[in-house]
Amino acid sequence: MTTIRRMTCDDLFKFNLVNLDPLTETYGISFYMQYMAHWPEYMQVAESASGQIMGYIMGKTEGHGEHWHGHVTAVTVAPTFRRLGLARKLMDYLEDVSERKRAYFVDLFVRVSNKVAIDMYEKLGYVVYRRVLEYYSGDEDAFDMRKALSRDPGKQSMIPLKHPVRPDELD
Amino acid sequence: MSSVSERRLRPIYDSLDCGNSKKALQEADRLLKKQPNFACAKVLRALALLRLERHDESRKIVEAVVAELPTDENSLQALTICYKELHEPEKICELYEAVVKKEPTNEEFLSHLFMAYVRVLNYKKQQQTAMALYKAYPKNPYYFWAVMSVLMQASGMDADETSLMSRSVALQLAERLLLKMVSQNKLEVEAEVQLYLIVLEKQENYEGALNLLNGKLANLLRAPNLIKEKRAMYLQKLGRWKELTLFTQELIRQDPSQWSYYETHLEAMFAEIGCPAPLDNGDGACPASNENHTSSTNNEAVNSNHIDKSDEPPADGQVENSEQKAAEGLTAPAESGADGADAVGPAATARFLLQLRMAVDGRERAPLLAQLRLALALRQRRLPQPLPIDDLEEVVRFIRCYGDRPCCFSDVEPVLALVSGDQVSTLLELSHDTVELNDRGVPFSPAAMQRHLTWLQLCQHYSDSGRLGQTRLERAAELRRFHLATAHFSEGLLDTELRPNDHYLTLAVYCLYDEWRATRQTNHLLDALALLQCGMDNSPSNFYFKLAAIHIYHLLGAAGAAYTVYNTLDLKSIQLDTLSYVSSRHVAAQGQLAAAQLVFNTVLKFFNNVKDTTDCLIAAYKVGSFQQIPEFIELKRRLAHSANYLLTLTDCILLDLTSVASQHAQTLELLRYSSLCAAALSPVQWDQLRDNRDVAVLPAFSDTERRQRDAATALSWSQDLHLLRARQLTLRALVTVLRLAPPQNGDMEQVRQLAAQLAEAARPADPALLEDGTLQLSGPLPSRLPRLLRRPHLPLLSRLLETAAELVAGQTPTQAVNELLTLCERLAERPPAGAGPAELFEEAALLTETVGVAAAVWGALHSWTAPTRPTGKRGKKKKGAAPAVTESECLHNRVVNALVALAQSTSRLVEETGASLTEQSAAQQLGHLSLGATPQEGTLRDAADAVRRQLENSYRSSQRELAKVLQYKVEYLTACLL
Structure with missing residues (x-):
């Protein structure tokens, strides 16, 4: 309400x-x-x-x-x-x-320690696409989580990367 | 620009970007050695100098470069940045005007010129420039920039009122411009259609706007819900209530959770039946009601149809007696006329809401709450309830269904007015029955605990009704026990999360605070602080605890302790405007001068850095976010005219100029280096000032409490405005006097005027300004104004300035000096016995400041009247050899002595206050016994000890800081003796 x-x-x-x-x-x-x-x-x-x-x-x-x-x-x-x-x-x-x-998709970054939020995003259909090393201040890693939209029916955008990336490698 | 030049400039840009202005300057020098006429390098050098605070040098270079009028993009951009940082945006306009004159159809230059006008809000010139652009380059955005610029001229938000076109002329012009594009089918994007809608809205042409929504242009509107919401708004404006009622009904069906639809629906329905507003104490029902129901309010019905008390949590779709009755009503034929005339009316709405409620997922609170809102609205209008539904029962139903959610109380609180006085006990009883307790009387699950908390909030709502059968202290103790007994539900949570059982403590603190208000016994506040300390130890992110602790520490005059908690709030950015008031207005006033400097600096830093919101305004034009443009301008104003900013700034400079100096030369030095003084003394647009305080973070539990909070907020606002006036005058007078060196003819007239204004400020026409506001935990602390005006601080300063003026004029103002002496004596009178710690420290801090201002004024006078005798000991030695003291010198010295005596008596007050408070605090009975804690229970005792230490430390350091300042002032004043 x-x-x-x-x-x-x-x-x-x-x-x-x-x-x-x-x-x-x-x-x-x-x-x-x-x-x-x-x-x-x-x-x-x-x-x-x-x-x-x-x-x-x-x-x-x-x-x-x-x-x-x-x-x-x-x-x-x-x-x-x-x-x-x-x-x-x-x-x-x-x-x-x-x-x-x-x-094609929606993405978001979340602290790897923020379990409550990660669980919630997973329930909403997001998957961890990749890990971003030392993304946050205090050197904490981030998960880059993604959910494909209808323009990406094959959900190509959600296929997880095998290796973590550094912040300067983000596109 | 060639790539070579670009490459050569790169190191300068890089150094500037990373904030190394010194290196940038070196790089620029090196480059200019090779290429002395490189315009851009010169400007970048100027920028580096500017950032190194070498303003004059920088300005010279800029002027020289501009005289040659470079037209390369890099130089122009760099000049723009220079002017931005010099806060001279009009110069950017001049620059691009000149460049455009040189190349009148250069798209780049014209568009920069347009943006330059956006910076200074010159809408007329914006319009002309945008049209010139469009003529040369017929691109849609340019055209719509022009339309928006015309629209802004109609808005009256112009910086330059003279260029204001008449509103209706401007709107007509904007519409004509738009129609031209529409007729040529040239509208291409959403932003353009939105602008069209804005223009129609401004003209109040809602018919036209509705037509637009029905036409093909609406296809360009993409944002979700935009069309729906606009349509509802236009129907509302047009008073097409029946249509709106049916339309919102449809909207609710599509999205039963969007609350604004229900509100509009109810409003439209009541307007349609001719009962738009609730009756106050009206005598009679609304006229247009043609429904023939009897009111179903019936106590017996409640008791006999009592609500199911089974142990099971309420399942979805439980149908109870009254609901069955109501459901029958659904299928019954329409009551009022067979022609279906009741398609719109309370009965139709009631049936619709009931149907909806049964159809939607039970987790959706809106339909049931809307039913309750409908019932309340009917009652306020003295209209009968159309369905045989019992209001009390429905309120309880809401609590049964949603009591396990933390927001249940705030949802249901507005409709508690449906519950009559004699039903309150029943309500509390029935809602208590929804709470599942174990055999020790403790909620047995987190959900049960939340239900229990909802019930307790209801109790707090009715706490003054005398129906609870418990004293406040008993309730506080019980709440504390519940807090302990439910601690296990919060185990394993991170520090960043609030504990679900925290609210027990909050409620206990409210009880103790109310008890203190009733009895004024300090130990209740100490108990509250001990509970809050436990709470903060256990739930370090709970900001409710922190705000309550800050409030109570300030009530106890312990600004140091308040400041410690304030720091943990970690306020940032705009919060420094909306929330810093909780401490910033009291820290210095209670003698915590060092902490005050820190608070002031953080707040002022935010305001100094915020100025460049103009780039966002430019971005809004670039992307075509036209509706944001007036909002952005308004935001900028709200910040620029923040009363909080001005109060903080004035307090900060007054503190600076009156506390640290022990001799006059230091004061002059401080003034010379005060970078903020000019801002503090620029004219105040009093009618523009904004109250940006957010006072609604701590919860209020009833309408009465909210009304009191609103009243207290309003009172403290008008008092703070007067306080600001008085303090601005004080600062202005002080700075004026300090800057006279020595005074020329006529200068003293200004001083006399300021003295008269100060005397006037001491006697406000409105007696309400002297009142102490009601205190409540959920409201702001009272303004400092009554304390300032209750004693003759301002009259003393006023008289002092007048006396100084007369002495400068070579008169012998014996009478004035006698009056001054009397005022000093009156100020030295002790505060009445029984004054609280806050009162004592605030009085002492005020006196200290008054002495500080007086010392500076007299120091200035001394420096003019004794030019041959420099201040300090050397001067006095010479004086010994000088001939007899003149009468005016004698008067001068009498004032000094009186001020020294005032400083000394204030010192004694500070010392006694500090000592006695520390003693009192140590002797204070530990509160935890009254809260029912067992002697074995360490935490509360530890917390109470921690609170006591905080209080004592704070009192001691306030005492120390004030004593030090007063000692400086005695030195300062003694050196003023002739």
Whole structure:
């Protein structure tokens, strides 16, 4: 029971219930603005019936040719509003937008230690496509997880790589 | 540019990019030695100098290069960056205007010129440039830049109001421009159609907008839900309520979880039957209701149809008595007229929602909540309930179905108004029955625990109703026991996760806080802090605990302890605007000067770095995200006019100028190197200031509490504005005086004016500004203003400035000096016995600051009136040999002595306060006994000890810091003796 709507600049002033969570990064203002300027339809918040921001998703499309894909930059839900399926709803939304943009797949990066999130993404149909060495500060590795969209019926984009890559090898 | 030049510039770019300006400068010098006329190298050299803070040199180079007007892209880009960093965006316009004059149809230059106008929000020139571009290069984006620029002229968001076209003329022009493209079938992308919609919306031409949605242009609109939402919005604007009711019904069917659809549906339905707004205390039902139901509110019915209390968790689709009744209502023929006239109305909506609820997955809360919202809306409008549904029973149903979710209480809280006063006990009883407890009375699963917490939040909601049969302290102790007994549900969680049982402690803290509000006995706050300390030890990421602890530490005057917790919040970026207020407004005010510097610097650094949001604005034009453009401009304003920023800035500079100096020369030095002073003293647009505080993080449990919070927020906002005014005046007066060296004729007039304004600020016309706001844990701490105004701090400064002006004028203001002395004596009076620790420290810190300002003012006066006698000991020796002291010198010295006496009495106050508080804290009864902890239980005792240490350390360091400042001020003032 949620309203999913476009994120506006005013939301930045009241997303603290979500952003005080230690795993949710608070970026510089222009970072959000760049996303809002370039991919407004990928910036969605989930708002409760009483007007609180419950969570949000940020994403974009990028890549060329068969690498044209949707990317999840952040998806996060405030502690009080977890276990309601909100993250799934937001991810569905992002996948829907990516479908409309004729993307081949959606990908995301997650800390290898973040088991809760990895499990959730797996439930949503994502697989670990490759491991990216020392991607995060503090030298933690990332999993690059992917889910093919309808434009990639053979799910070519999801065939895992055998070897890990370094961040500078990312395309 | 040739690849050779490109290659030669590369090392300079690289050094600049990695922030090594020194190396960039060397590289540029080396290159210029070989090629002295290389324009771009010169500009990059200027940029390096700029970043090395060598502004004058940099500016000279820039001017010289611009005079020759280079037209290569690299030089122009580099010049743009220079002007950006010099904060002179208008110069970028001038630069490209000149370049375009040289080459009027160069696409690149024209487009840069357009963007240069975007930086300064000159919409008129944006429009002209975009049209010139389109004429030379007929590409769609240029055309739509022009349309957007016209639209912005209609928005009144212009930097230059004189270029404002009349709103309607501008809108008509924008539409005409668009229609031209439409008629030629030239709209190609979503952004262009969206712009068309924006123009129609601005003109309130919703009919036209609806037509657009029905036409083929709508095919270009791709974003999910966009068309649906726009259609709903237009129908709403057009007041086509019946259509909207049916349309939203359809939308809800398609997506039963999107809450905004339900809200619009209810609004439309009530508007359609002629009952748009709830009646206040109206006398009578809405007119248009033609439904003939009797209200089903009936207590006996509740008791006889009591809710199934089986041990099983509520399964999906359980149909109970009232639901059966209601289901019968579904198949019954329409009540009001056989012509189907009730297709829209409460009955139709009620039936629709009930049907929907039975059809959807039981995990979806929206249909049931919408039913409750409908019931509430009907009741507020004195309309009968169309279906035989019992409200209380439905509220309990919601709690039964969804009580195991952490958000259940916040969902259901708005509809608790459906439960009448005499039903509260029944509600609590019935909802308690949904909680499964083991034989020790403890929830036996995480889900049961969450149900229990939901129930406890209901109790907190009704805590003032006197129905709970427990004192607050008993409840706090019980909550604490539950917290311990459910700890095993949180085992194995990472530190980054909140513990599911944390909320027991939060609720206990609320109880203790309420008890403190009722009794004002400090030990309840200490107990609360001990619980919070346990909570933070055990659940280090729980920000509710942290915010509550910061609030309570500040209430106890322990800013040092508050600051320690504040740091663990790790606020970043925009949070430094929205949340830093929890500590930033109190740290210095409670004597933690070093911590205050750190807080201030972090906040100010954010604001100083945030300025370049303009690049995003330019990006929005480039990609055609037109709807973001007004939003971005508004965001920029919200930040530029943040009251939090100005308060922090003013506090920061005042602290700087009044605390560290022990002699006047140091103050002057500090002023000279204060890079922020100019910003602090630039004129304030008072009517533009924004309150960006986010006060809604800690939960409020009832409507009353929220209303109180809103009232407290509003009061503290108007008080903080006045506080800012007073502190701006103080700073302005101080800086004005410090900059007079020595004063010329007429200078003192300005000082006198500031003195008069300060005196005026001391007596605000609105008596509400002197009130202490209501305290509540979920609201902001009160403003410092009442404390400032309660005692004659501002009158003292005002009188001091006047006296200084008179002495400079060669008068002998005996009367003024006598008054000053009286004011000093009044300020030296002790705060009343029984004043709390916060009050004592805040008073002491205020006095310290007042003495600091006074010392600087008198130091300045001394430096003018005794030009032959430099400050310090050497001066005084000479004085010994000088002839008898004049009358005005005598008055001068009397003021110094009075200020020294004030500083000394403040020192004593600081010392006594520190000592007695530390003593009190040590003697404080350990709170944990009253919370029912057993003596064997170490954690709470350890936590209470840790809290006590925090308090004592904080008190001691506040004492130390203030004492040191006061000692400096005594030295400072003594040197001012003639």
